[in-house]
Amino acid sequence: MDRDREDDSLKYVTALEPPDFRRVMEAYSEDIWNYAYFLSKKRELADDLAQETFVKAFKQLGSYRGEASVKTWLIAITRNTWYSYRKTAFIRKVTLVGFLPSKGAAVSAETEYMRRAYSDEVWEAVLALPLKYREALVLQAHYHMSVEEIGKMQGISATAVKSRLRRAKERAGKLLKERGAWDEEDRV
Amino acid sequence: MKRTESDWTKRLEKRPFRDMQFTTGMWEQVEERLHAAKQKRNRRIQRRLAGGGLAVVALFMIAAVALWADPSLQARLFGRFDQGRSPIVDTSTPEMLPLLQEAEPSMFIHEISDDAMAWSYGAGTALVIDPDYYSAHAVSRGDMIYYKRKVPKAETGPGGRYAYSVMRVIGMPGERVQIRRNQIYIDNHKLEAFYGNGTRGRQDIQLDEAQSALADDVQLGEGEYYLLGDIWWRSGDYGVFSLSELAGKAVGYVKKQPKTTASWVKQYHEGEFVIYAEEGAESGMYRRYEVAWRDMAKNFDWRGTDNPSYTPQVMLADVDHDKTVEAVIVMVTGYGTGVYEKEVHIVRENLTEIPVADPVDAAQKAVTKAQVRAEGERVVAELAIGGQTLTEEYAADDAELWFEEPGIGSIIEFRMDEEGYLTADLSVFASPGMYMADLSVRYDWKDGELIPVRFAITDRS
Numbered sequence: 001m002d003r004d005r006e007d008d009s010l011k012y013v014t015a016l017e018p019p020d021f022r023r024v025m026e027a028y029s030e031d032i033w034n035y036a037y038f039l040s041k042k043r044e045l046a047d048d049l050a051q052e053t054f055v056k057a058f059k060q061l062g063s064y065r066g067e068a069s070v071k072t073w074l075i076a077i078t079r080n081t082w083y084s085y086r087k088t089a090f091i092r093k094v095t096l097v098g099f100l101p102s103k104g105a106a107v108s109a110e111t112e113y114m115r116r117a118y119s120d121e122v123w124e125a126v127l128a129l130p131l132k133y134r135e136a137l138v139l140q141a142h143y144h145m146s147v148e149e150i151g152k153m154q155g156i157s158a159t160a161v162k163s164r165l166r167r168a169k170e171r172a173g174k175l176l177k178e179r180g181a182w183d184e185e186d187r188v
Numbered sequence: 189m190k191r192t193e194s195d196w197t198k199r200l201e202k203r204p205f206r207d208m209q210f211t212t213g214m215w216e217q218v219e220e221r222l223h224a225a226k227q228k229r230n231r232r233i234q235r236r237l238a239g240g241g242l243a244v245v246a247l248f249m250i251a252a253v254a255l256w257a258d259p260s261l262q263a264r265l266f267g268r269f270d271q272g273r274s275p276i277v278d279t280s281t282p283e284m285l286p287l288l289q290e291a292e293p294s295m296f297i298h299e300i301s302d303d304a305m306a307w308s309y310g311a312g313t314a315l316v317i318d319p320d321y322y323s324a325h326a327v328s329r330g331d332m333i334y335y336k337r338k339v340p341k342a343e344t345g346p347g348g349r350y351a352y353s354v355m356r357v358i359g360m361p362g363e364r365v366q367i368r369r370n371q372i373y374i375d376n377h378k379l380e381a382f383y384g385n386g387t388r389g390r391q392d393i394q395l396d397e398a399q400s401a402l403a404d405d406v407q408l409g410e411g412e413y414y415l416l417g418d419i420w421w422r423s424g425d426y427g428v429f430s431l432s433e434l435a436g437k438a439v440g441y442v443k444k445q446p447k448t449t450a451s452w453v454k455q456y457h458e459g460e461f462v463i464y465a466e467e468g469a470e471s472g473m474y475r476r477y478e479v480a481w482r483d484m485a486k487n488f489d490w491r492g493t494d495n496p497s498y499t500p501q502v503m504l505a506d507v508d509h510d511k512t513v514e515a516v517i518v519m520v521t522g523y524g525t526g527v528y529e530k531e532v533h534i535v536r537e538n539l540t541e542i543p544v545a546d547p548v549d550a551a552q553k554a555v556t557k558a559q560v561r562a563e564g565e566r567v568v569a570e571l572a573i574g575g576q577t578l579t580e581e582y583a584a585d586d587a588e589l590w591f592e593e594p595g596i597g598s599i600i601e602f603r604m605d606e607e608g609y610l611t612a613d614l615s616v617f618a619s620p621g622m623y624m625a626d627l628s629v630r631y632d633w634k635d636g637e638l639i640p641v642r643f644a645i646t647d648r649s
Contacts, residue, residue: 020593050214062548118206
């Protein structure tokens, strides 16, 4: 609860010393890394995106005015960074280097490792969704954003967000059923 | 069976990965980059002050090169050896000025009111004029020059509207300008340029009338230039002008924004000074304003809240010591419980904008001591700046998280102080939410902008 009050005060601060900035932001680093992973589905990219987000947030601290929560603000920065990275050769370079021509072997090694590291199998299904669906579902179910906030992020209306979420849950649900990972019993 | 929203929320509640992914090592890397970013921010202030000197030297060198490249200068130096009367060639002046998105803050718009340049620029064209161009560059043949007309004040229109106009430089100091058979000659050398001929090859143009007026040779003295409009027979102001009558260079033109495509809300009106804000799709902030002062108007990409309780505040003051007043416009850009955030814009009568340096950057650099330290159950915060020191004590329990150094907060006020200087008031924090003091930053005019020159701590509590 005090966390929220302090985060609220962040909107009054225009500049911080690096160690202070780190202490305020440390609590968000996992959430931001996870989000970066949801978007990119690649560990190294998530590392870079997350670090980049905090560096940008530091530089732009003066422009944060509390219109949204600190978490939402950071997620927006991550998102923007990701979408502009996608347009540059950076992605192609990393992808090519990370995945050699013998695509089969290298890809499955990473995904196997990641699969074992998931805390719950449902994440596998979510990550298999197309980007826009994946993003919307994760922002609602994991980051607890309202449909209006998600709409602002993705540049669509709240109604469009609702139908996007519906479709995302349908597809993810189907995937999970196929793997038998979503049982009636789980609802209890 | 449809899964409800809460099912998904429950299922996706936990982190996707068991182990923590954003390691301490990653934070070390981020911190390094933050330190680098901080250094860069501090150096920017130094560079801005030093850059002024460097820029002057660079511009002086460019001016020297431009002078040397002027063919007439070369012709006069080497003319004795040139028996063939080679033409004076100008291929570098473009036939059409570039179309710009809009005028930069240091420039203004001049709307053409006559046909002198109508080969390319008809009446109503909005030219972008750089009023300071010739304080840093030499005049070049072919330049389109904004000049002061030699007409009595009574003949100029409302607000001095027709006191200035635009023509082209065709003769440089010391030259003899001759016009023969619709063609310009300089010291008996033919001027080969797109503007060198009065008919530009068109058969339907008869120049006899203009010809007789321009038939006399003109000998230019030191510091004198010959200005002539591109349409010779519509160029009533042609003739000799001294450097002091040249008021700027036309560097481009802009498309005029039709007022009807946007709706404008009047935000401020006092006498002949009006500020309008453009209504945009997004609510909360305006992002484009128009300032109208006497008979000039210009658009600016400024930010300001659209809350009608916080309209812009305008003060008139002479901030650049040029004996005329400028408009100091303070916009509210954000507000919350007990806090306002403000930005300031300073605009001259000709609607050029005077840059104002960011007070927070300067304040951070001017701090000589900044520390927040724990002393048992107390926390002591210390800030030293501008020769003053402020020390505040708090109970350690007053806040969850204390900064290592007091943080400089947002700009809460821009005002003119008792001695007539622009001053910014900043807030200082010892922890998020723990206000410490006000920091007042006084500005003064230097090298074309307003920069912070004095800092004073005022304890508001």
